[in-house]
Amino acid sequence: MQVSILGTRVLRTEDPRFLTSGGIYTEDLVDDRLAGACHVFFVRSPVAHARIRSVDVSAALAAPGVVAAYTGQDLADLPVIKPPMAGLLNQQMEQRLLATDVVRYVGEAVAIVVTEHPYQGEDAVELVEVDYDLLPAVVGLEAAAADEVLLFEEAGTNVAAVFGDRAALKADLFEGCDAVVSRTVVNQRVAPAPMESRAAAAVWGEDGRLTAWIPNQGAQGTRGALARLLGVDKAQVRIITPDVGGAFGAKFGADPEHGVVAWVARQLGRPARWAETRYENLIAMTHGRAQQQAITIGGSRDGTVLAYRLEILQDAGAYPRLGGILPSLTILMTTGPYSFPRAEAVARTVVTTTTPLGAYRGAGRPEATAALERAMDMFAAEIGMDPAEVRRKNLLPPFSEPHQTPFGALYDSGDYVTALDKALEAAGYDELRREQARRRDTGDAIQLGIGLASYVEITGGGDESGPPQENATVEVHPDGTATILTGTSPHGQGHATAWAMLASDELGIPVERITLKWGDTDLIPEGGGTGGSRSLQQGGAAVQQASKELIEVARRRAAEELEASPADLVFDAARSAFAVAGDPDASVPLAQLALGEPLLVRTIFSAPGATYPFGTHVAVVDVDTETGKAVLRRVVTVDDAGVVLNPLLAEGQRHGGIAQGAAQALLEEFVYDADGNPLTTSFADYPFLSATEVPSFELADMATATSYNPLGAKGIGEAGTIGATPAVQNAVVDALAHLGVRHIDMPTSPQRVWQALQAAGLAGTGSEGA
Amino acid sequence: MRVELTVNGRARADEVEDRLLLIHYLREVCGLRAANVGCDTTSCGACTVLLDGQSVKSCTVLTAQAAGREVTTAEALASDAGLHPVQAAFQQEHGLQCGFCTPGMVMAAVGLLAENPHPTEAEVREGLEGNLCRCTGYHNIVRAVLTAAAAGPGGPASRGAGHDEHEVSA
Numbered sequence A: 001m002q003v004s005i006l007g008t009r010v011l012r013t014e015d016p017r018f019l020t021s022g023g024i025y026t027e028d029l030v031d032d033r034l035a036g037a038c039h040v041f042f043v044r045s046p047v048a049h050a051r052i053r054s055v056d057v058s059a060a061l062a063a064p065g066v067v068a069a070y071t072g073q074d075l076a077d078l079p080v081i082k083p084p085m086a087g088l089l090n091q092q093m094e095q096r097l098l099a100t101d102v103v104r105y106v107g108e109a110v111a112i113v114v115t116e117h118p119y120q121g122e123d124a125v126e127l128v129e130v131d132y133d134l135l136p137a138v139v140g141l142e143a144a145a146a147d148e149v150l151l152f153e154e155a156g157t158n159v160a161a162v163f164g165d166r167a168a169l170k171a172d173l174f175e176g177c178d179a180v181v182s183r184t185v186v187n188q189r190v191a192p193a194p195m196e197s198r199a200a201a202a203v204w205g206e207d208g209r210l211t212a213w214i215p216n217q218g219a220q221g222t223r224g225a226l227a228r229l230l231g232v233d234k235a236q237v238r239i240i241t242p243d244v245g246g247a248f249g250a251k252f253g254a255d256p257e258h259g260v261v262a263w264v265a266r267q268l269g270r271p272a273r274w275a276e277t278r279y280e281n282l283i284a285m286t287h288g289r290a291q292q293q294a295i296t297i298g299g300s301r302d303g304t305v306l307a308y309r310l311e312i313l314q315d316a317g318a319y320p321r322l323g324g325i326l327p328s329l330t331i332l333m334t335t336g337p338y339s340f341p342r343a344e345a346v347a348r349t350v351v352t353t354t355t356p357l358g359a360y361r362g363a364g365r366p367e368a369t370a371a372l373e374r375a376m377d378m379f380a381a382e383i384g385m386d387p388a389e390v391r392r393k394n395l396l397p398p399f400s401e402p403h404q405t406p407f408g409a410l411y412d413s414g415d416y417v418t419a420l421d422k423a424l425e426a427a428g429y430d431e432l433r434r435e436q437a438r439r440r441d442t443g444d445a446i447q448l449g450i451g452l453a454s455y456v457e458i459t460g461g462g463d464e465s466g467p468p469q470e471n472a473t474v475e476v477h478p479d480g481t482a483t484i485l486t487g488t489s490p491h492g493q494g495h496a497t498a499w500a501m502l503a504s505d506e507l508g509i510p511v512e513r514i515t516l517k518w519g520d521t522d523l524i525p526e527g528g529g530t531g532g533s534r535s536l537q538q539g540g541a542a543v544q545q546a547s548k549e550l551i552e553v554a555r556r557r558a559a560e561e562l563e564a565s566p567a568d569l570v571f572d573a574a575r576s577a578f579a580v581a582g583d584p585d586a587s588v589p590l591a592q593l594a595l596g597e598p599l600l601v602r603t604i605f606s607a608p609g610a611t612y613p614f615g616t617h618v619a620v621v622d623v624d625t626e627t628g629k630a631v632l633r634r635v636v637t638v639d640d641a642g643v644v645l646n647p648l649l650a651e652g653q654r655h656g657g658i659a660q661g662a663a664q665a666l667l668e669e670f671v672y673d674a675d676g677n678p679l680t681t682s683f684a685d686y687p688f689l690s691a692t693e694v695p696s697f698e699l700a701d702m703a704t705a706t707s708y709n710p711l712g713a714k715g716i717g718e719a720g721t722i723g724a725t726p727a728v729q730n731a732v733v734d735a736l737a738h739l740g741v742r743h744i745d746m747p748t749s750p751q752r753v754w755q756a757l758q759a760a761g762l763a764g765t766g767s768e769g770a
Numbered sequence B: 001m002r003v004e005l006t007v008n009g010r011a012r013a014d015e016v017e018d019r020l021l022l023i024h025y026l027r028e029v030c031g032l033r034a035a036n037v038g039c040d041t042t043s044c045g046a047c048t049v050l051l052d053g054q055s056v057k058s059c060t061v062l063t064a065q066a067a068g069r070e071v072t073t074a075e076a077l078a079s080d081a082g083l084h085p086v087q088a089a090f091q092q093e094h095g096l097q098c099g100f101c102t103p104g105m106v107m108a109a110v111g112l113l114a115e116n117p118h119p120t121e122a123e124v125r126e127g128l129e130g131n132l133c134r135c136t137g138y139h140n141i142v143r144a145v146l147t148a149a150a151a152g153p154g155g156p157a158s159r160g161a162g163h164d165e166h167e168v169s170a
Helices: A015-020 A118-127 A141-145 A219-230 A256-268 A278-284 A327-332 A365-383 A387-394 A416-427 A429-442 A495-507 A535-562 A647-666 A719-735 A750-759 B022-029 B085-092 B102-115 B121-127 B139-154
Strands: A038-044 A050-056 A066-071 A109-115 A129-134 A159-163 A179-190 A199-204 A210-213 A237-240 A272-275 A288-299 A305-315 A342-350 A446-456 A469-476 A482-486 A514-517 A569-572 A577-580 A583-589 A599-606 A614-624 A630-640 A698-700 B002-007 B010-015 B048-051 B054-057 B070-072
Touching (some): A038 A118, A066 A256, A210 A256, A256 A272, A288 A365, A305 A327, A327 A365, A416 A698, A429 A446, A446 A719, A535 A583, A535 A599, A630 A647, A647 A698, A647 B139, B048 B102, B054 B102, B102 B121
Parallel strands (some): A210 A237, A482 A514
Antiparallel strands (some): A050 A129, A159 A342, A199 A272, A577 A583, A614 A630, B002 B010, B048 B054
């Protein structure tokens, strides 16, 4: 029998192409259908809030190479864009593909110029004159919630959604607590900033169908979204997914710009292309996070937490999109891995004159963990107990039968204490605390901070259409190769290798002879895409299931071929052949069974529900008490996402997520001034993490299988941003805890750290306790 | 204007707009699209190529400035014998995910190792500071460069991917 390759470090079959000729991203496409394409450039609002008095494109139209120029009025017959989730988000907060009357954030598109050559477009957009009547900007969540300036007069409020009843919060929630700590913290706005910005290429065929190449996370969802933007049936739209240069949640569906490009292609009767600049990407691709959280935690002096409350104010930006409903996920995960006797959570989402909010790696769950893990540390500091002890005291005991939380989450399996202990051991926690004590005793200017975060998160959840599921098609060809069609949509995760491993293990066909296809809606009409860490546990499980079913189809054909009973046949994966039991010479190769009728199976895998990976992160920082500079020295993590299919890929997901989490904790923030002007509009200003700002990461293994899929796998894509963000933030605060510092908002920049030290009245001295 | 230069070992002469950036020349005129444009401010390094053996960000070089010089892109690294040692190390250590930064990152690494064949981890991180990656957290990129350095010009032994004909070191 062959040894299973599942669980082994198979190198990525995708890599040689990416390393030599490079991936073929949307901008790289060379396709006959796109010959003679024109280029679309957007004129974007330079002001946060204004009434549009006039838009004059005449000078642009006279510029070299300009094919056409359009304003919002030209597209006014296209459907208005309604917020998603009609039951949750205020449906009166409508958007148009190009603004017609009012602009509501810097970067909102008001007009377009279409040119023969891209350089001509860059010149011509400068010639479009837009006259604005300024309106007051609404920046800041409290200001928005006050409803003094409305973004949408017709809505009558800036509140886009309400989750839970604030009036029903219990006045006596913290009764009986020896210690209660309250604080309002900010989970700041960040830019997803995939290395590949947004792009599109579109052409309408003579049959009246649109073919659109769009970097996305799920072509089928993008097809539906684009069809809605254009007011056409989704059967009229074919999405093809080129290579995608990172997404991080921000490339789901379709954006207004994608609709505009498709409209231009129809209007002009020729293919149209668009690729945004980084400046446009930073101001006009959805942002992530942006929650203000009022947290209260209380309990006994023995470390037992008795009650916890989380009140969220979520920034939706100017137009409510997915970001507006993410507080529901934050609320779902309110109590995380802990057993709190009493807990409450409520949220409101408000609109502001800023870039709309969408999903960003973790999407609502990092916000829950950040609030909770800050709360645990503040409680620990209040009662003078080690943060690790406080966590151990409150973690749920191990369970293998599903555990129901007060907020409706059904945790599938978990062993949170073991994850904590493993992480502490891997980090050398006790020695770190001794080193910290030494530095505190000697008044070292460089203080050591140790931060913990224990988490549980939700991955692979279903949606309103039902329980989580995904489809896969596996076909074996007569030449001994195989093709897989998947409804997932890799953009760095390595599905081509991972799905091939799953099929190879069943079919006995080498990984390098298996081709994965995805992202073409004509080829694969159904699919949920890649996001929410769902792909392996559903898409991968579907591939395995299809492969197993294919073997059974082949078995019946082999039985006819060998004139034997199907039950007497053994499939030998090592030879990729069926043989009659006890007579190995009577055999037929799998590939030979594909000679006549195609040998393929399409199947749907359905999971009983979401899975809940968990773990503990430990971060170690040096904080210079004279400059306020925090330097990340170590990140040690235990991330239990069930059974691991390919450790190489799983570790890659963890590394990337840890870095993005550390980046949010230490560096990144998308900043607006009081007038709604974005201040971080390039990679020169937006502090995108570089290689010098993180150490190598230390990963410890733990794998608690889930019973929700045959692979035993949970999602791993977002663990890093969920665990590392609060671990690093907690480490920075911990470095200064003995000086009386209890909290520093993210990013814990030198300025913020220094201010916190000033507020504690002890900057530059490492020796005085508070 | 007319520019004459060498791209991946082949002499070229092209008529180009004065302001044409080298990255756009490589992508649109030469059809070499491995290098990408990732920002507007010379910050990200996705466009990194070698100019006379030194890594440069081709979004900040005019095509005219490359006249009379030799440009090497990621497309030229591999040979019939297989991947270049740095490319092989990136695959071996899983130093790429979405791949967008990869051609630039690999060229930056090749340039780095040409200058410093045996860098420490800190030197690798310093050397790649101008090349941004959103997927890997740099962990495996750094490992890949160290692996390539340890393997030397012959490449990671386990891959047998060494080749010398197209060595691009200055």
